[in-house]
Amino acid sequence: MSAIVCTDLCKFYQQGDAVIKGLDHVSLEIEEGSFICISGPSGSGKTTLLNAIGGLDSLDSGQIAINGERVDLLGKAELADLRLHSIGFVFQAYNLIPVLSARENVEFVMQVQGVRAAERKLQSMKILQEVGLEGMEDRRPAQLSGGQQQRVAVARAIVSQPKLVLADEPTANLDSQSMEKLMAHFRELNEAHKVTFLIATHDQRVMAWADRRIYMEDGRVTRDELQ
Amino acid sequence: MAMPVAAMSRLAWRNLWRNYRRTVIMLLAIALGVWAMIFMTALMRGMVDDMVQQGIVALPGHVQVHAEAYRDDPSITHSLPAPGKAMLEVLESRQVIAWSSRIKVPAMISSEYENRGISLLGIDPEGELALGFDPDDIVAGQFLTDAGDGGVVIGRKLAERLETRLGKRVVVMSQDPGNTIADRGFRIVGIFKAELENREETIVYAGRDVVQAMLRVGNDVSEIAVLGHDYRTPEKLAADLGDAAAGFEVLSWLELDPYLSTMMKVMDGFVLVWMVVIFLALSFGLVNTLMMAIFERVREIGLMRALGMRPSAIVYEILVESLMLLALGLLLGNVLAVSTIIPLKSGIDVSVVAEGMEMMGASSMLYPVLQWPDVLLANAVVIVLGILTSLLPAWRASQYRPVEALARN
Ligand SMILES: Nc1ncnc2c1ncn2[C@@H]1O[C@H](COP(=O)(O)OP(=O)(O)OP(=O)(O)O)[C@@H](O)[C@H]1O
Ligand SMILES: [Mg+2]
Numbered sequence: 001m002s003a004i005v006c007t008d009l010c011k012f013y014q015q016g017d018a019v020i021k022g023l024d025h026v027s028l029e030i031e032e033g034s035f036i037c038i039s040g041p042s043g044s045g046k047t048t049l050l051n052a053i054g055g056l057d058s059l060d061s062g063q064i065a066i067n068g069e070r071v072d073l074l075g076k077a078e079l080a081d082l083r084l085h086s087i088g089f090v091f092q093a094y095n096l097i098p099v100l101s102a103r104e105n106v107e108f109v110m111q112v113q114g115v116r117a118a119e120r121k122l123q124s125m126k127i128l129q130e131v132g133l134e135g136m137e138d139r140r141p142a143q144l145s146g147g148q149q150q151r152v153a154v155a156r157a158i159v160s161q162p163k164l165v166l167a168d169e170p171t172a173n174l175d176s177q178s179m180e181k182l183m184a185h186f187r188e189l190n191e192a193h194k195v196t197f198l199i200a201t202h203d204q205r206v207m208a209w210a211d212r213r214i215y216m217e218d219g220r221v222t223r224d225e226l227q
Numbered sequence: 228m229a230m231p232v233a234a235m236s237r238l239a240w241r242n243l244w245r246n247y248r249r250t251v252i253m254l255l256a257i258a259l260g261v262w263a264m265i266f267m268t269a270l271m272r273g274m275v276d277d278m279v280q281q282g283i284v285a286l287p288g289h290v291q292v293h294a295e296a297y298r299d300d301p302s303i304t305h306s307l308p309a310p311g312k313a314m315l316e317v318l319e320s321r322q323v324i325a326w327s328s329r330i331k332v333p334a335m336i337s338s339e340y341e342n343r344g345i346s347l348l349g350i351d352p353e354g355e356l357a358l359g360f361d362p363d364d365i366v367a368g369q370f371l372t373d374a375g376d377g378g379v380v381i382g383r384k385l386a387e388r389l390e391t392r393l394g395k396r397v398v399v400m401s402q403d404p405g406n407t408i409a410d411r412g413f414r415i416v417g418i419f420k421a422e423l424e425n426r427e428e429t430i431v432y433a434g435r436d437v438v439q440a441m442l443r444v445g446n447d448v449s450e451i452a453v454l455g456h457d458y459r460t461p462e463k464l465a466a467d468l469g470d471a472a473a474g475f476e477v478l479s480w481l482e483l484d485p486y487l488s489t490m491m492k493v494m495d496g497f498v499l500v501w502m503v504v505i506f507l508a509l510s511f512g513l514v515n516t517l518m519m520a521i522f523e524r525v526r527e528i529g530l531m532r533a534l535g536m537r538p539s540a541i542v543y544e545i546l547v548e549s550l551m552l553l554a555l556g557l558l559l560g561n562v563l564a565v566s567t568i569i570p571l572k573s574g575i576d577v578s579v580v581a582e583g584m585e586m587m588g589a590s591s592m593l594y595p596v597l598q599w600p601d602v603l604l605a606n607a608v609v610i611v612l613g614i615l616t617s618l619l620p621a622w623r624a625s626q627y628r629p630v631e632a633l634a635r636n
Contacts, residue, residue: 056533057630077537084535091533094526094633099241109534112231156534 003032003164003196004053009062011048011219022048024219026062032163033194035187037207040216046200047092049216050166053198054087055079066164084112088157090167092200095153096141102128102148103137106156113160127155130185132178147173154182158189165189167199171206183209230543231536239548242520253516254556257609260509261560262567264502264605269568269595271501275494276596279458281422282487283480284359288326288452289461290468291483293476297449303332304404306447313471314451322455322464327354328448330438334401336381336431338389345385345431347399349438349448352376358454368393368417376434378416382427386418393418399431403443411441498601502608509609510616517549517620528624529632538625545621546614553613557606568597 006029011022023045030036038046051057053064055071064071066082074082083089096105106124115123128137131151141149150173157165165186171179187209189195199206207213215223243250283289292314297305309328310318318326330349335342352371356362362370370380379397386392393415400410413433421427439445455464461479469477481488521528528541574592 051630054533056633057628077539080532080535080537080540082535083533087535089533091530091633094530097238097527097530099238099245104237108234111234112534112536112540114231 003034003067004028004030005063005065006030006049006053007063007065009049009052009064010060011045011052011057012060021045021219023052023059023062026216026219026221028214028221028224030196030198032067032196033190035190035197035209035211036199036214037210037212038198038200038214038216039202039207040222042202044216045219046216047168048219050168050198050200054083054089054166056083084109086163088160088162088165088167090150090153090157090165090170092168092172096149098141101138101140102133102144102152105141105152106159109156110160115160123159124155127159128152131155131182145173147175147178150174151178151182158186158195161189161193161195164196165198167197169201170199171201171203176205179203179205231540232543235540235544236547239544239551242524242544243548243551246520246523249516249519250552253512253552254559256512257509257553257556258559258563260505261557261605261609262563264505264608265561265564265597265602266567266595267501268498268601268605269564269597270593271494271498272596272598272601273594275491277592277594279480279487279491282484283458284361285423285426286452286480286483287355287358287360287454288480289455289458290453290465290477290479292451292453292468292472293449293478295474295476298476301331301333301449303330303402303442303444303447303449306330306404306444306449307451307475309446309448310451310472314468317464317467317471318451318453320467322467324454324456325354325357326451326453327351327358328435328451329355330435330442330444331449332401332442334399334431336385336389337398337400338391338395340390341388343385343388343428345399345429347401347438348430348432349435349442350374350432351435352432355432358452364419364421365417366420368415370417370419371432371434374435375437376416377413377437378433379413380417380419380432381415382430383418383420384424384427385429385431386415388428391415399433399441401442405443409442411437499604499608502605503612506608506612510612513549513552513613514616514620516552517545517617518623520548521545521620521624524624525627525632525635528627529629529635532627532629533633541625542618542621545624546617549613549617549621550610553609557609561602561606564602565597568595571595 007027009023009026013020013022026049038049040046052059055074059072071082097108100108103124106128107120110120110123125137128134131154133148133151136144136148144152150170154170157167171182174182183206186197190197201207210227212226214221292307294305294307327350332347334345334347336345351374366383371378379399389397391397396412396414398410398412400408403409453464453468455461458480461481465477465479531541572594574594577593
């Protein structure tokens with residue numbers, strides 16, 4: 001059985017007289033442990049799709065099931081729990097809580113999950129080192145560059161090894177060396193722990209890491225190719 | 228899932244100090260409000276306390292024993308015998324500080340020029356002083372020396388009205404139990420002053436033994452006045468005396484002076500109203516502060532929701548933040564209130580405005596009274612109403628939809 005099944009997803013935005021199609025009858029099946037990149041021009045619906053799968057946004061129609069459970073039918077609290085325990089998010093823009101340091105941001109989700117302090121510290125220090133932020137653990141987001149902030153967000157998304165990682169432009173602010181390192185790290189998690197990755201990106205070099213590439217345009221899936 | 232208390236509390240604390248200036252201003256506002264609640268209450272309590280205590284000195288005592296009909300007709304026919312064994316047991320017990328039996332009858336006093344109706348008090352000066360008569364109120368001459376003293380002590384105003392003075396003789400006239408006129412000449416040995424002009428004009432002190440002989444009543448008296456430890460709770464003493472003095476009327480000052488006791492009760496309600504009114508003024512600032520804090524943080528709240536915080540966790544965070552603000556403000560306000568009240572324990576001179584207050588029975592010194600239940604009430608009002616008023620902003624914050632909040636600029 002597939003990990004994620006999207007059936008006929010529609011999300012329209014009314015903008016004056018025009019209707020903008022965020023998602024236009026999108027159907028997808030995503031196997032557990034896949035490593036997928038979603039690409040397409042700006043405004044093609046990548047973020048809208050990731051948000052829908054993560055239960056952040058409501059749909060106009062369609063169904064989403066994760067491991068057989070209908071996500072689109074869950075209440076706010078259940079959706080929150082699902083995100084907390086099973087999904088790691090990297091958002092396109094605003095990612096970090098400004099009053100928490102890099103390490104506290106990484107630990108935040110674990111802390112809410114109830115992971116003990118010593119264990120949290122161990123995990124967060126390790127992951128921050130892996131994404132190349134050693135020595136910056138105590139800095140607040142405002143004291144980090146865009147790329148560094150992005151890496152903190154990535155660290156937070158993967159630190160507790162969720163089943164599914166939804167990453168929206170995780171490499172947007174990274175130089176190619178950092179990008180390659182990060183992708184290698186994703187790949188390693190994917191292979192070692194069967195973490196499913198869904199990555200929205202414009203970057204051809206990121207696309208190269210994927211098993212499966214999905215292209216979107218005007219809210220529709222135009223191409224879907226396996227590597 | 229359990230509430231992430233530690234994570235949310237840390238966030239709340241950090242967020243509180245994010246806009247340092249706004250938080251400090253709000254803290255000062257809360258502290259000032261709490262100070263006003265406690266300080267003004269202490270002043271009001273002091274004022275009422277003063278009136279009550281003056282009233283008790285005038286009565287005197289916390290509890291009084293009379294013959295059943297005495298209060299309707301305070302003549303010597305309605306007298307009671309000297310206390311018996313059962314009553315003495317209560318009167319000599321530890322719950323009594325002082326007691327005295329007195330005669331109190333209507334009488335007429337005459338000087339060579341004038342005469343006036345008065346209340347003649349046959350007293351034992353020692354007992355009277357123990358019940359609260361202030362020897363400093365004697366402005367000329369001296370107080371009676373003992374119950375057999377043949378002199379009288381009259382008020383300043385009465386002396387004026389009778390056109391008489393210290394050392395002069397006056398005649399006091401009343402009726403004995405057989406309705407026969409009983410009179411006696413007395414020398415004025417002392418003149419007293421009182422806060423209430425009416426007392427100066429109508430009260431005349433004479434020796435109890437002398438008055439008993441004049442009225443031909445043997446050892447009978449009009450009343451037994453008893454002073455307990457705390458005027459706020461005279462009920463137990465009254466009940467014990469009531470058991471011991473069957474057939475007589477035993478009443479506490481609460482019943483003897485309904486005006487004062489009502490005033491004391493009304494005060495409790497008034498204090499609560501006062502505190503709530505101050506809080507209402509504060510609440511606008513509080514809600515405004517929280518709303519601003521939340522509005523500045525919409526994206527962050529969206530992010531937290533997206534990361535898996537339930538709406539209830541957001542409500543909790545905002546409430547904790549508000550609670551921290553309130554608690555700090557309370558701490559500051561309590562310290563401020565206590566440290567401004569304690570140095571004023573020795574009294575505030577309000578003689579400038581005392582003229583008007585004498586009418587209500589207050590003296591020209593105001594002693595603030597700090598009561599812990601009042602402090603507790605102020606704190607409870609701020610915490611309880613503070614949380615209630617924070618609920619709306621907190622709930623609003625929790626209702627942001629994650630995507631929309633995240634997209635907000
Ligand atoms: N809240 C909204 N109201 C109106 N239109 C919206 C809203 N959110 C998204 N859209 C529109 O939906 C379409 C899809 O947006 P989406 O953010 O999914 O694109 P994207 O593929 O992620 O683009 P990018 O590569 O720039 O991130 C766009 O045309 C966008 O303008
Ligand atoms: Mg996007």
